[in-house]
Amino acid sequence: MALERWFRRKRATKSDDDSGPAGLWLKCDGCGKQIYRKDLIANYHLCPECGHHYRMPALDRVNFLADAGTFVQWSGEIQSQDPLSFVDTESYPSRLKRSQEKQKRPDAIITGAASLGGEPVALAVMDFQFAGGSMGSVVGEEITRAAEQAAAEDRSFITVTASGGARMQEGALSLMQMAKTILALENLAKHRLPFISVLTDPTTGGVTASFSTLGDIIVAEPDALIGFAGQRVIKQTIKQDLPEGFQKAEFLLEKGMLDDVIPRDRLKSRLIQFVRLLRNKEPIHAPAL
Amino acid sequence: MPLPFEQPIDDLQAKIDDMRQFAEDQNIDISQEVTVLEERLVKLKQETFQNITRWQRVQVARAAGRPTALDYIQSMMPNFSELHGDRTLGDDPAIIAGIGRFAGRTVVMIAQQKGRDTKENIHRNFGMAHPSGYRKAMRMFDLADKFSLPVITLIDTSGAYPGIKAEEQGQAWVIAESIRRMGALKVPVLSVVIGEGGSGGALAIGVANRVLILENAIYSVISPESCAAILWRDSAEAEKAAEALKLTAKDLLEFGVVDGVIDEPAGGAHRDPKAMIRKLELVLEQELNTLSTLGSEELLQQRQTRFRNIGYFEDAIQDMQQEEISETDDTAEVEKLAEVVNKKADKAKQKATESKAAG
Numbered sequence A: 001m002a003l004e005r006w007f008r009r010k011r012a013t014k015s016d017d018d019s020g021p022a023g024l025w026l027k028c029d030g031c032g033k034q035i036y037r038k039d040l041i042a043n044y045h046l047c048p049e050c051g052h053h054y055r056m057p058a059l060d061r062v063n064f065l066a067d068a069g070t071f072v073q074w075s076g077e078i079q080s081q082d083p084l085s086f087v088d089t090e091s092y093p094s095r096l097k098r099s100q101e102k103q104k105r106p107d108a109i110i111t112g113a114a115s116l117g118g119e120p121v122a123l124a125v126m127d128f129q130f131a132g133g134s135m136g137s138v139v140g141e142e143i144t145r146a147a148e149q150a151a152a153e154d155r156s157f158i159t160v161t162a163s164g165g166a167r168m169q170e171g172a173l174s175l176m177q178m179a180k181t182i183l184a185l186e187n188l189a190k191h192r193l194p195f196i197s198v199l200t201d202p203t204t205g206g207v208t209a210s211f212s213t214l215g216d217i218i219v220a221e222p223d224a225l226i227g228f229a230g231q232r233v234i235k236q237t238i239k240q241d242l243p244e245g246f247q248k249a250e251f252l253l254e255k256g257m258l259d260d261v262i263p264r265d266r267l268k269s270r271l272i273q274f275v276r277l278l279r280n281k282e283p284i285h286a287p288a289l
Numbered sequence B: 001m002p003l004p005f006e007q008p009i010d011d012l013q014a015k016i017d018d019m020r021q022f023a024e025d026q027n028i029d030i031s032q033e034v035t036v037l038e039e040r041l042v043k044l045k046q047e048t049f050q051n052i053t054r055w056q057r058v059q060v061a062r063a064a065g066r067p068t069a070l071d072y073i074q075s076m077m078p079n080f081s082e083l084h085g086d087r088t089l090g091d092d093p094a095i096i097a098g099i100g101r102f103a104g105r106t107v108v109m110i111a112q113q114k115g116r117d118t119k120e121n122i123h124r125n126f127g128m129a130h131p132s133g134y135r136k137a138m139r140m141f142d143l144a145d146k147f148s149l150p151v152i153t154l155i156d157t158s159g160a161y162p163g164i165k166a167e168e169q170g171q172a173w174v175i176a177e178s179i180r181r182m183g184a185l186k187v188p189v190l191s192v193v194i195g196e197g198g199s200g201g202a203l204a205i206g207v208a209n210r211v212l213i214l215e216n217a218i219y220s221v222i223s224p225e226s227c228a229a230i231l232w233r234d235s236a237e238a239e240k241a242a243e244a245l246k247l248t249a250k251d252l253l254e255f256g257v258v259d260g261v262i263d264e265p266a267g268g269a270h271r272d273p274k275a276m277i278r279k280l281e282l283v284l285e286q287e288l289n290t291l292s293t294l295g296s297e298e299l300l301q302q303r304q305t306r307f308r309n310i311g312y313f314e315d316a317i318q319d320m321q322q323e324e325i326s327e328t329d330d331t332a333e334v335e336k337l338a339e340v341v342n343k344k345a346d347k348a349k350q351k352a353t354e355s356k357a358a359g
C-alpha cells in the first residue's frame, strides 16, 4: 500500500472555474465574508472561512480525487451527432460547439482510470459547466464504457454527478441513456465490484433517476441540491411553498435516501475507506486533506 | 369534443348520420350515396392523420375517449386479478398491477391508468405515480420472475408525480431501481406506449425485450410544455418544442427507441376503441409467442443489448480528446512528506510486532 498516494498537492495549479462570480474577490454565500478567489480555489472550492461548498469544476475534481499522476483518461473520443436536428432559440450543434470550446472537451463528462489511495478505481466525473451536465448519448455511452472497462480491469467504480438531468436536445435518446447506464452497472455488480456514487450540487432529473442512485454506497456533499423534479415544477404542481431545506443533501439523509453527507475535505479518505472495506481490506486511516 | 383539426371529420360524420336519419324517416334507399360518403370519410380521416403536426399528435395521444389501460386489460384479460399495494407505503391507483390469463398463459400486467373522467382522474392522480406505484411494479417483477410469468406493461403517463411526498420517498431512487429490476427480469417482457410516454416515470416500466408504441402515442424525455418553458422560456411555445423533440411513433422507430408501431383505426384510437383494443390484443399475442421461444438467459441478454446500443455519436475531433491533467507542482514536497509518514507507519508497525512478540 503506497501511502504517498494519499497526499495531494496543496495548491490547485489551474482552474477552469467560471461558475462563481468573476473578479479577484467574492462575497461568500455561506458566511458573507470577502474571500480571495485564489484562496477559494486553492482550498478545493471550499470557503476558507466557513467551509461553504462551492461547485468544483470537473477537472479539478479529477485532480482532487485521483492520486497524483495516476489518472489515465478514457473519455473524449466521441461526440454527439445531433440526431434530432434540434433547434430551439439556437441550434443544438451551435450550443454544443460553444460548450466544447468553453470546456475543451467533447461532452459533459470525464472518465478514466486512477488510483485512489492506491486502490484501482474508474472515475466518472460530470461537468456541470458543459450544458448543465446534461446526459445525452455521449454521457450515457461514456458512463457505460467506463463501467465496462472497470469490470474488465477489476476496478471499483466511482461516479461524481453534477447534472440538470437528461439532455432535451437529444429527446427520447437521452431518456434511454438512463436504462443504458443502469444496465451497464448491473454488469459491474455481477463482478462484485464496488460502485460508489457521489452526488454533488446539483444532481437532478434523469441523472438522479438512473445510475447515480444505484450506488452500493451513495453519499452527497453538504448542502447539495438533489432531486427528481425541479423545484419550480413542484411548486407549480402543488401550489404551495416547499419545506425548509427541501431536496438538500441533509434533508435526504434524514429521509433515508443517502448513506452519508460528507464534507469535501473528508471525501477522498472516506471513498478510500469505502472501497477498501467493500473489497474486504483493512480500512486505513488516511489523513484529511 | 373533437380536437380542432378533427372538425371536418366530425362535420362529415354528422352529415352522414343526418342523411341516414332522413332516409329512415322518409323510407327511401340512399345506401349508394351513403357508401360514397363513408368512403370519403375514411379517406378524410386517413389524410387528416397523415398530415397532422407533432403537436397535434400530442393532442391525440392525450385525447379524451382514447382507450385507457383498464379498457385494454378488461377486454384482454376478462378474469384479471388486480393486486394492490406495495407492502410498504400504500397502494398507488396511478399504477394498476395484477395477474390474469392472456393468450393461453398467465401473465403479469403492470399499467399506468389515467382517468376516463374527472373523478377517476383525481383518484388516479392523472396517471402520475408516486414512489409507491413503482414499488408495487417492482413487487410484480419479483412475482413474474419467481413463477416464470411474462410481463406486459402499458405505458400512459405524463410523468412521475412531482410533489413533496414523492421526493421525500425517493421518486428518483425508485425509478432507477425499477429500471434496474425490470432490466434484470428472466422472463419475456413487452411494453406498449398506449398514450403518453412521459420521461423517467414511463421508462420505469418500459425496460422490455420489445417496446411497442401505438401510431398516435408519444414518448418523450420531457413534455413539450416543460421543454418550451425551459428552452423558449415560454410554455406557449409547446408546439415548437413538440416539433423539435421528435416524439412521435414514427420518429422513435427511426431512432431505435421503439421496435414497432401499432396502427390505429382510421381517425385514431379514440374514434374506434373496440377496434384498437382488438388490434393490440392480436399484436401482443404474436409478440408474446415469439418471445416465448427464447430462454431466460437469451431474454436477459437481448434486453440488455437492446438498451446498450441506443444512442447516436461519432468520433470526436482529435484536439479535444485529451484532458489537460495538471501535474502537481509540489510533488517533491509531497513525496518527502509521504516518506516521513511511511517511515512513521513502519516504525509503529514494528513496535506493535515487537510488543506482541515480547508479550
Ligand SMILES: [Zn+2]
Binding pocket: A028, A029, A030, A031, A032, A033, A047, A048, A049, A050, A051, A052
Ligand atoms: Zn464562507
